[in-house]
Amino acid sequence: MATRTENRAENRDRTRSTKSTNRASGEQSAFSFGSSNNAAPLLGALAAGAAIGIGANWARKFLMQQSEAMAAGDWDQVLAAEHKATLATFDVLLATDDSSTGKRALLVKKLSYALEKHSHTEEAVVYPALRLANDAADADHLEHEHGYIKTFLYELDNMPKDSPEFLVRVREFRDLVAEHAKMEEEQVFPGFKGDLSEAQNKKINKLLNKEGMKML
Numbered sequence: 001m002a003t004r005t006e007n008r009a010e011n012r013d014r015t016r017s018t019k020s021t022n023r024a025s026g027e028q029s030a031f032s033f034g035s036s037n038n039a040a041p042l043l044g045a046l047a048a049g050a051a052i053g054i055g056a057n058w059a060r061k062f063l064m065q066q067s068e069a070m071a072a073g074d075w076d077q078v079l080a081a082e083h084k085a086t087l088a089t090f091d092v093l094l095a096t097d098d099s100s101t102g103k104r105a106l107l108v109k110k111l112s113y114a115l116e117k118h119s120h121t122e123e124a125v126v127y128p129a130l131r132l133a134n135d136a137a138d139a140d141h142l143e144h145e146h147g148y149i150k151t152f153l154y155e156l157d158n159m160p161k162d163s164p165e166f167l168v169r170v171r172e173f174r175d176l177v178a179e180h181a182k183m184e185e186e187q188v189f190p191g192f193k194g195d196l197s198e199a200q201n202k203k204i205n206k207l208l209n210k211e212g213m214k215m216l
Contacts, residue, residue, distance in 0.1 A: 074201065075208045076189045082118045083181035090174040094167060101161035108156050115153060117215035119146045125207045130192055138188045145180050
């Protein structure tokens, strides 16, 4: 773990130095979103679908995703709220005993859904945006950790829920997710968001909501 942290810090310093040089020379971020005037067609499609009874499920997903986003705020706050909810689920799981096999199975399914949705939106929107904004080292590291998260999910799903090793693996899994979330919330996302224009930030919000709908 120490070696990984040192490598991460070295890579992050190198990429941030590049970003600082670009800003000093007057270069804008390589992260360009294009036009953000696509809300009207989306809302128009929603209204039309509701009027003729088509796409009701899509409308439900849209409203559900929008409710979650409005409750949390910007994209980074949405992701932080998902981190908090996921860690709370881990804590409930850690409070079970070996006789609670059914409850453990349900909680693992809940974790799987939450983490798969969360990982998808980050990998489809945030990490590509980081790479385009000259922050590839952090994006690559974070996405690499998603691979380990998926491996843990597979292992817990297939492990006997009354195994003596079950809670040991859950604790290790929680530690990984907590460290991953802390790096995003305290190191990567604040600096990245600070370099975004208002229009770019709004674009990420829209894209994150769009990808989140796919996983509902």
